[in-house]
Amino acid sequence: MAFERSGDAGSDVQFLRERFADAVEEALATGDVAQAERHLARAERALEHFDLPVAHAVYAFRRAEVELYKGRPDQAAEYYDMAAADAPSEGRRTVALQGAAMARLQAGLLGEAEQGFHSLVERSARFGDAEAEARGHVGLARVAQAKGSRAEALTQLEAASSAAARIGARTEVDAEIATEEGMMRAQLGDHEGAGAAYDRLENLLVARDVELSADVRNRAKAALDANRAVLRARTGEAQLETEPSPRPSLAGAPLAPQEELADLVAAGSLALANGDLDAAKRTLFAARRRLREQHHPALLFEASVGLAATHVLQLQLEPAHRIWAEGLEALEHLRGAAGDEASRISFLRDKQAVYSVMVRLCLALDELAQRHRGRRQALEYTEQAKSRALVETLGLTAAIAPPAQVSAELRAEEQEARRRALDLDRRARAPGPERLAAQRAYAEAHAALDKVLDRIADVAPEYVAVRRGTAARVEELRELLADGAA
Amino acid sequence: MIGRERREAFPSDPNGFRVRRAADEMSRSRNRHEEAARLLGLLADGALVSSEERALAKIARGEVYERADALDAAGQDYEGVLALPEGTSDRAVRAAALEGLARCRRARGATDEARTLFLQALELRQGEDSRAEERIQRALGALAEETGDPDEARRRYSASLALARVNEDWAGVLHDLEHDGAIAGGDELVRTEAERRDLADELGEVAHAGAAATLRADVVAAARDAILDTKHPSSDDAGGDLVDRAERAFQDATALRKSNRSVDSLARYREAILAFMELDQPGPLSASLTGAGLAYLDEARAALGQDVTSSWVAMMTGPLESLVGRAQDLLVRQARALADRARWCHVWALELHKLMGSLGGQASRIANVALVEEFMGNLDTARRYDTWALAVHRQEGDLAAAAIDLRMLAIIDRRLGDDAGADEWERQREEADRGL
Numbered sequence: 001m002a003f004e005r006s007g008d009a010g011s012d013v014q015f016l017r018e019r020f021a022d023a024v025e026e027a028l029a030t031g032d033v034a035q036a037e038r039h040l041a042r043a044e045r046a047l048e049h050f051d052l053p054v055a056h057a058v059y060a061f062r063r064a065e066v067e068l069y070k071g072r073p074d075q076a077a078e079y080y081d082m083a084a085a086d087a088p089s090e091g092r093r094t095v096a097l098q099g100a101a102m103a104r105l106q107a108g109l110l111g112e113a114e115q116g117f118h119s120l121v122e123r124s125a126r127f128g129d130a131e132a133e134a135r136g137h138v139g140l141a142r143v144a145q146a147k148g149s150r151a152e153a154l155t156q157l158e159a160a161s162s163a164a165a166r167i168g169a170r171t172e173v174d175a176e177i178a179t180e181e182g183m184m185r186a187q188l189g190d191h192e193g194a195g196a197a198y199d200r201l202e203n204l205l206v207a208r209d210v211e212l213s214a215d216v217r218n219r220a221k222a223a224l225d226a227n228r229a230v231l232r233a234r235t236g237e238a239q240l241e242t243e244p245s246p247r248p249s250l251a252g253a254p255l256a257p258q259e260e261l262a263d264l265v266a267a268g269s270l271a272l273a274n275g276d277l278d279a280a281k282r283t284l285f286a287a288r289r290r291l292r293e294q295h296h297p298a299l300l301f302e303a304s305v306g307l308a309a310t311h312v313l314q315l316q317l318e319p320a321h322r323i324w325a326e327g328l329e330a331l332e333h334l335r336g337a338a339g340d341e342a343s344r345i346s347f348l349r350d351k352q353a354v355y356s357v358m359v360r361l362c363l364a365l366d367e368l369a370q371r372h373r374g375r376r377q378a379l380e381y382t383e384q385a386k387s388r389a390l391v392e393t394l395g396l397t398a399a400i401a402p403p404a405q406v407s408a409e410l411r412a413e414e415q416e417a418r419r420r421a422l423d424l425d426r427r428a429r430a431p432g433p434e435r436l437a438a439q440r441a442y443a444e445a446h447a448a449l450d451k452v453l454d455r456i457a458d459v460a461p462e463y464v465a466v467r468r469g470t471a472a473r474v475e476e477l478r479e480l481l482a483d484g485a486a
Numbered sequence: 487m488i489g490r491e492r493r494e495a496f497p498s499d500p501n502g503f504r505v506r507r508a509a510d511e512m513s514r515s516r517n518r519h520e521e522a523a524r525l526l527g528l529l530a531d532g533a534l535v536s537s538e539e540r541a542l543a544k545i546a547r548g549e550v551y552e553r554a555d556a557l558d559a560a561g562q563d564y565e566g567v568l569a570l571p572e573g574t575s576d577r578a579v580r581a582a583a584l585e586g587l588a589r590c591r592r593a594r595g596a597t598d599e600a601r602t603l604f605l606q607a608l609e610l611r612q613g614e615d616s617r618a619e620e621r622i623q624r625a626l627g628a629l630a631e632e633t634g635d636p637d638e639a640r641r642r643y644s645a646s647l648a649l650a651r652v653n654e655d656w657a658g659v660l661h662d663l664e665h666d667g668a669i670a671g672g673d674e675l676v677r678t679e680a681e682r683r684d685l686a687d688e689l690g691e692v693a694h695a696g697a698a699a700t701l702r703a704d705v706v707a708a709a710r711d712a713i714l715d716t717k718h719p720s721s722d723d724a725g726g727d728l729v730d731r732a733e734r735a736f737q738d739a740t741a742l743r744k745s746n747r748s749v750d751s752l753a754r755y756r757e758a759i760l761a762f763m764e765l766d767q768p769g770p771l772s773a774s775l776t777g778a779g780l781a782y783l784d785e786a787r788a789a790l791g792q793d794v795t796s797s798w799v800a801m802m803t804g805p806l807e808s809l810v811g812r813a814q815d816l817l818v819r820q821a822r823a824l825a826d827r828a829r830w831c832h833v834w835a836l837e838l839h840k841l842m843g844s845l846g847g848q849a850s851r852i853a854n855v856a857l858v859e860e861f862m863g864n865l866d867t868a869r870r871y872d873t874w875a876l877a878v879h880r881q882e883g884d885l886a887a888a889a890i891d892l893r894m895l896a897i898i899d900r901r902l903g904d905d906a907g908a909d910e911w912e913r914q915r916e917e918a919d920r921g922l
Contacts, residue, residue, distance in 0.1 A: 285903030307903065309806055315813050316863035319902055357807045364814035368822065369864055 012046035016055060020046075024062040028069055028256070036066045057086035061096060068103055069256055071294030077103035077112075094124060094132045101139050105146070106258060108297035108334040110347070114143045124163075134163035134173045141180055146298055146334065147347045150188050157181045170210040175201055175220050179227070186231050194231055198224055230270065257294055261287055265303045272306050280310045288323075301330040305354075317368060321361040328358060405459045414456060417449040502529045502539050506546045514842040515769020519554035523547050530563065541567045541579050548586045561590040581610035585622060592629065601629050617697055617881075620649035620658060624698060627665065636669045643669075650698065654877060656689050657699030690867055691833060691855050692874045695848045699840045709834035712827055713778065714756065732761030736774050743777060748784035755781060768842050772835040772851070779831030779854055783861060786824035790817070817862060829858045849878035850887055853894065860898060869898045889918040 015023075020043050027036035043059045064079035080100035087093035101116030121136035123129075137160035144153035160177045167173070182197035201224050204210050205217055268283035284307040291300040304327030311320035331354060335347050402411055424445050427438035457464040505525060513522035529535050529543035544563040551560035567583035588603035604626050611618040627642030643666040650658035660682050667678030686693045694702060739754035755778035762771035832854040839847030856871035876891035892915035899907035 281901075281903035282905055283903075286905075289904075309809075310903075311863075311865075312806060312809050312813055314863070314901075315817055316865050316901065317810065317813060317817075318864040318866050320810070322866060353805065353807060357810060360807050360810040364810055368814060368817055368862060369859075369867065 012042050013050045016043045016046035016050060016059070021058055021062060024066065028065060033066065033069060036062075036069070040066060053086040054088045057083045057088060057092065057096075060086065061092075061099075064096075064099060064103070068106075068258070071257060071296070073103040073107040073258075073295055074109065077101075077107065077109070090123075090127050091129070094120065094127075094129060097123070098132065098135055098139070101136075105139065105142055106298075107295055107337075108146075108330075109337040110143050110146055110334065111337060114140065117143065130163050130166040130168075131171060131173055134160045134167070134177065136160075137163060138173065138176055138180060141184070145184060148351065150184060153184050154181070154188075157184070170204060170207065172211070174210070175204050178204060179220065179223055182227055182231075186227070191231060198228055198231065226266070226270070230273075257290070258296060261290055261294060261296065261299055264290075265299050265306070268303065269306050272310055277310050277313055281307065281314075284310065288326075297330040297333045301327050301334065304330060317361060317364050321358075321365055324354075324358055324361055328354060402456065402463050403460045406456055406463070407459075410452065410456055410459075414449070414452045417445065417452050421445040421449050502535065502543060505529060506543060509546060509550065511769065513550045513553055514844065516765075516767045517553075519550050522550045523554075526550065530566075537570055538579075541570055541583070545579065545582050545586060548583075552586070552589065557590045557593055561587055564590065577610045577614065581607045581615075581618065584610070585618070585625075588625070592625070597629055597633050601626065604629070616649050617653055617655070620646050620653055620655060621697060623649065624658065624662065627662070631665065631669065640666055640669055650696075653697075654874060655696035655698055656685065656693045657696040660685060660693060661698055661700075689870065690859075691836065691852055692871055695836060695840075695852055695874070697845055699848065701837050701840055706834055706837050709830040709837075712830040713759070713775075713834070728761055728765060732758055732765060732767075732770065735761060736770065736777070739774070739781075740777050743781045743784070746784075748781040748788075751781045752778060752785075768838040772838040772842075772847070775831040775835040775838070776851070776854060779828045779835070779858070782824050782828035782831060783858060786821045786828060786861060789824055790821040813863075821862070825858050825862050829855060832858065845878055846882040846884050846887065849875040849882070849884075853887075853891055856894060860894070860901075865898055865902055869895065869902075872898065885918050885921050889915050892918060 020039060023039045024036050027033070027039060040059070040063055043062070047055060047059060060079045060082035064076040064083060067073070067076035067079060077100045080096045080103060084093045084096035084100065087096055097116060097120050101113050101120060104110075104113035104116055117136045117139035120139070121133055124131075124133035124136055137156045141153040141156035141160065144150070144156055157177055157180060160173070164171070164174050164177060178197050178201035182194045182201065185191075185197060186194035201220065205221055205224070264283055264287040268280050268287055271277075271280035271283060274280075284303050287303045288300065288307060291303055304323050308320040308323040308327060311317070311323065331351065402414065406414075421442060424438050424442035427434055427442075453464050505528065509522040509525045512518045512525070526543050526547040529539055530547050532540070535543075544567050548560040548563035548567075551557070551563065564583045564587035567579065568587065584603050584607035588600045588607060591597075591603060592600035604622050608619065608622045608626070611622060623642050623646035627639045627646060630636075630639035630642055643662045647659060647662035647666065650656075650662060663678040663682050663685075667675040667682075670678075694705075735754045735758035739751040739758060742748070742751035742754060755774055758774040759771060759778065762768075762774055832851050836848055836851035836855070839851055852871045853875040856868040856875070859865075859871065860868035872891050872894045876888055876895065879885075879888040879891060892911050896908040896911035896915065899905075899911060
C-alpha cells in the first residue's frame with residue numbers, strides 16, 4: 001500500500017489519518033516499543049503538513065501511551081493533557097483526562113492526580129457521564145489510599161458505586177470498584193466486608209448481562225482468586241501455599257510493563273507472606289531492578305520494603321539497610337508530591353514506623369559491623385523524621401491560617417511561639433557551639449507552642465490536628481484550607 | 487651443551503622462575519634471607535646462565551638484601567643489572583633495578599641521586615605498568631616532602647592519587663590524601679580528611695589493603711589480644727625443636743578442622759600461632775591464622791544453628807522494627823564473639839601479607855574476611871571485598887584464587903536475590919576453571 005511508505009509527506013499524512021492509532025496500539029500489544037516510536041516519528045513528520053487539532057490529539061494520546069509503556073508516566077501525563085486540550089469531543093477529552101490523572105497517580109504525583117480525578121468527577125457529572133464519574137471516584141479512592149486515608153478511600157468507593165449504579169448496565173467499572181473495595185476492606189481488617197466485596201465481584205464475573213470482554217473477565221477472575229487466597233490467610237483459615245498465578249494476558253498480548261511489575265511485586269509479597277524467602281527475594285529483586293527504570297515510586301517503595309524485610313528475616317541486616325534507604329527515598333518522593341501541606345501531613349500519618357525501622361537498622365549495623373557511620377546515620381534519620389514532622393507542624397512550606405473562631409489573641413500567641421520554635425530549630429540543626437543550647441531551648445519552645453495549640457484545640461480541633469500531623473479526613477482539611485485561604 | 491647442563495640443574499624452569507619463587511618464599515614468608523640470597527646466587531653469579539636470568543636473579547637478590555637491611559649489597563646487585571649492556575634486559579627489568587637502587591640511595595640519604603634514579607625508572611614505566619608508575623610517583627612525592635619542596639610533593643601525590651584510584655589501591659589513595667592534605671593545610675586538609683573518613687567507612691578493610699598498604703601495628707596488637715587471650719587446653723606435644731613443634735601443631739590443627747572438629751583444632755592452631763610468632767615466620771603464621779579464622783567461623787555457624795533462619799522466621803511475628811532488634815540480638819548473642827575472632831585472625835593475616843609484600847596474599851585474606859562478613863549478613867561488604875580480591879587475583883594471574891572469588895560472588899549475588907548476576911559469575915568461573 002502506497003501510504004505505508006515512509007518519508008513522503010502525502011503518505012505520512014495518510015498514515016496518520018488512517019493507520020497511525022491502530023499501528024501504535026498493535027506495536028505496543030506485541031511489546032515492540034521501537035516500532036511504536038517509529039510510528040510516532042512518522043506521525044510527527046505528518047503533523048508538519050497536517051496541522052489540525054484532532055491530528056495533534058490523536059498523536060498526543062498515542063504518544064502518552066508509549067511514554068507510559070516506557071515507564072515515563074510523568075511525560076505520559078503531559079501528553080494526555082495535550083490530547084485533552086485538542087480532543088474533538090467531550091468523550092475523548094474525558095478519556096484523556098482520566099489517562100492523565102492515572103499516569104500522575106503512577107508517577108506518585110498524588111496531589112496532581114487528586115486534582116485531575118476531581119476535575120474528571122466534576123466534568124463527568126456535568127456531562128452526565130456516569131461511567132467516567134465512577135472511574136474518577138475510583139481514582140480518588142486510590143489516591144486516598146496511597147496517602148493513608150483509608151476511610152476517605154472507602155467514601156470515594158461508595159461514591160463510585162452510586163455513580164456506577166446510574167450507568168444503566170453493569171460494566172467493567174463495577175468489577176474495578178468491587179476489587180478495590182475488597183482489598184481496602186481487607187487491609188482495614190474488615191474481613192467480612194472484604195468477603196462481601198469479593199462475592200459481589202464473583203457475581204459480576206458470572207453474570208451474562210455484564211459488559212465485560214472475555215479477557216477482562218479472565219484477568220478479574222485471576223485477581224479475585226489471588227485476593228481471596230490472601231483474605232483466607234489473613235483470617236487464619238488457610239496458609240498461602242503457592243505463588244499467585246500470573247495475570248492472564250489480553251488476547252495473547254504481553255502485559256504492559258506497569259501491570260507486569262505490579263504482578264511481580266504482588267507475587268514477591270505473597271511469597272514473603274508464605275515464608276518462601278528465597279522466592280520472595282528473587283521476585284522482589286527482579287521487580288526492583290526494573291522499577292528503577294520505570295518511574296513508579298509507590299511500587300518501588302512496596303518492593304523495597306518487602307525485599308528488606310526478607311533480608312531481615314534471613315539475618316542480613318546490611319542489604320536490608322541499603323534497600324530500606326531506597327524505599328525511604330521513594331516514600332519521600334511520594335510524600336513530596338502528595339499535594340498541599342495537609343495532604344503531606346496526612347500522607348506520613350501512618351508511616352512514621354518506616355523511619356523507626358531505618359533507625360533500628362542503622363543502630364544494629366553500628367553494633368554488628370562496628371561502624372560508627374551507623375550511629376551517625378541513625379541520628380540523621382531520627383532528625384529527618386523529626387524535622388519532617390516539625391517542618392510540617394511549623395508550617396514552613398505553606399501558610400495555613402487558623403479558622404475564624406480562633407481569637408486574635410490566640411492567633412498572635414501561636415504565631416509568636418511558632419516563629420520562636422522555628423528559629424531555634426534552625427539553630428539546633430546548624431553545626432556550631434550553640435547547637436546544644438539551641439536544642440534545649442527548642443524543646444522548651446516546642447512545649448510552649450504545644451500549650452497554645454492545646455488551647456486552640458478547644459475551639460478548632462481540626463486545625464490543631466493538621467498542625468500536629470494527625471490530620472483527619474480530606475474533606476475537613478479541604479474546608480479548613482478553604483477557610484484559611486478566604 | 488650449556489642447555490643440557492641447565493636443564494639438569496633446573497628442570498623445566500624457564501628463566502629460573504621456580505628458583506626465584508622458592509627464594510622469594512623463603513625470604514618473605516620465613517625471613518630466611520641468607521639462604522634465599524645463597525640460592526639466588528646460583529643464578530645471579532652463575533656462569534652458565536643467560537644475562538637475562540642473571541639480571542632477574544640479581545633483582546630478586548637485591549630485594550632479599552633490602553629486606554635483610556643489607557643496603558650496600560642490594561645496591562651492588564641493582565648496579566650490576568644496570569651495568570649489563572643495553573638490550574640484554576627489557577625495560578621492566580631495568581626499571582626495577584633503577585627503582586631498587588633509588589630506594590637504597592634514599593635510605594642512605596642520597597636524595598638527589600635517588601630522585602634521578604626514580605625519574606629514570608618512571609620514564610621506563612610510564613604507560614607500561616600503572617601500579618609501578620603509581621608507586622614511583624608516591625616515592626617521588628615523599629622525597630620532595632623530605633627535602634622541603636611542598637609544591638613538587640603535591641604534584642607527585644596528585645599523580646599517584648589519580649593512578650591509585652584507577653588501580654583501586656585504596657591504601658594508596660588514603661596515604662596520598664593524608665599527605666596532600668597535610669601539606670596543603672586549611673580547607674584542603676579538612677576536605678581530604680573527610681574523604682579519608684568516608685572512604686574508610688565505605689570500604690572497610692579494603693581501604694587498608696593494596697600495594698601501598700602499610701602495617702597497622704594497633705590492629706595487629708588488638709588481633710593478638712583478641713585471639714591469644716582465648717584459653718584453650720594445651721597439648722602434651724613438647725618434643726622436638728620449635729620449628730618441628732610449630733609445623734606439627736599446624737598440621738594437626740588443619741587435620742582436625744577438616745574432619746569437622748573445629749573446636750578441637752583451635753588449641754593446636756593457637757600453639758602454631760605462638761610458635762611461628764616466636765620463629766618470626768610470617769608465612770606459616772598467616773597460614774595458621776587463616777586456619778584458625780576458618781575454625782572460628784565454623785564454630786560461629788554451629789552456635790547460630792544451621793537452619794536458624796527458617797526456625798526463626800516461623801517464630802517471628804510483629805512489626806519489622808522489633809524483628810530487626812531481635813535479629814541483631816540473635817547475631818550478637820550467639821555468633822558475634824566467634825565471628826569477631828575469625829575476623830581478627832584474617833585481618834592479622836592481612837597485615838602479615840603487607841609485611842611480606844604480597845598483594846595476592848592480601849587479596850586472599852580480604853576474601854577470607856568476606857567469608858565472615860557474609861556469615862554475619864553483611865552481604866554488601868562481602869561483595870565489595872570479593873570484587874576487590876577478584877580484580878587483584880586476576881591482575882596477579884592467580885586464576886585458581888580468582889575462581890574461588892567468583893564462586894563466592896555467585897553465592898552472594900544469589901543471596902541478594904540476583905540470579906542473573908550469580909549466573910554471570912558462575913559463567914566466568916567456568917571460564918576460569920577451563921583456563922586452569
